[in-house]
Amino acid sequence: MHKNRQISQIMESDANMNHLGTLTPVCKSKDCNHLQRRQQQRAISNAMIQIAVMYGEMQTSHGALTFTLQDKSLQHTPYWRFIDVLRGLRVVCVAGLQNQQILTAYWHEDTKRRGRK
Secondary structure, eight states: OHHHHHHHHHHHTOGGGGGTOOEEEOOOSSOTTHHHHHHHHHTOOHHHHHHHHHHSEEEEETTEEEEEOOHHHHTTSTTGGGHHHHTTEEEEEETTOSSEEEEEEEEOHHHHHHTTO
8 A cells, every 4th residue: 555655646746647638437337336346356546547548558459448557668757666566557448539438457467477577
């Protein structure tokens, strides 16, 4: 929990936060709180999701945008001290919208393992 608090404090003073826009979870009819439940299960905070959308490597996959945090994307950012904590975080968003709508967030195990070798 200590690392999450430090990440949130750094994020408050990050100049790139102004360029981010609003992030909202997608509410599907069957499961309206999918994102919140997955965040809690996987120990992913809202601050971590915002960092992934700001600094993560963007790719398209099956009609969705994915943002993945890797070592090289965090190297020259205020979050370089937390590379071990943030490595491998992947956020999946709906493609084609101005304001990002988040489908889910998870830890990409292959990326997370690469840093440990």
